[in-house]
Amino acid sequence: MCDSQVVIVPIKVEDTIPxxxxxxxxxxxxxxxxxxxxxxxxxxxxxxPSQRRDTPICIISLFLAAIPRTEVDDSPSNAEHHTGAARFRKFACHPVYQRRGIGTKLLEHVFSVAFSELGVTVIWCDARVTSIDWYKKRGMTSSGGIFRKDGLEYIRMQKSIDQMTVLDIN
Structure with a gap:
């Protein structure tokens, strides 16, 4: 189902906001x-390819960040010392383009960049509970319990990435 014509490129943070x-x-x-x-x-x-390059249909942001020890404290002082970890945040796909494999392709691209270019071996996120199954289908596992942020339920999801993961993606 994935639109094979999808092009993934680095963008400016301003281009993620809308x-x-x-x-x-x-x-x-x-x-x-x-x-x-x-x-x-x-x-x-x-x-x-057919659309303007200033309007992404799916976006994600990646940050080098250790995995916090608890679900409720994201501060660096409470982080596990995992030097090869990264966190993705603000992952969003325009509703018109959901369920086409575009988000999966973007997430796999981020896994590949994180490992190949940044030396990351563990990638994680705080996922909305409503998205747990989606992340599990992409090889992520939950850790810890459910917690609330901004009125929504979340759970921490993570995935170890290595050369084989990257080869499977490419």
Missing amino acids: LRHSVLWPEREVSYVSLPEDNEGYHFGAFL
Whole structure:
């Protein structure tokens, strides 16, 4: 089902904001979807060749970040010392393009970049509970219990990545 014509490229953080807002938190102010660490992250967008290059249809942001020891504290002082870890955040696909494999392709691209270019061996996220099955189908496992952030239930998901993972993707 994946649209094989999808092009994935690095983008500026500013180019992630409209999709972050409209898909993840449309009821909040636009500023709510900006992160303090955005300027330190790696941002990627998926595009169709037939569309303008300033409007991604799917976006994700990647940050080098250790896995916190607890679900409720994301501060660096509470992080496990895992030097090869990265966290992806603000993963969103425009509703018109969901269920076509575009998000999967973008996530796999991030796994590959994280391992090959950044030396990451563990990748993680705080996933909305409603998305657990989607992440599990992509090889991620849950760790810890369910916790709440901003009124929604989340669970930490993670995946070990290695050369074989990257080869399977490519």
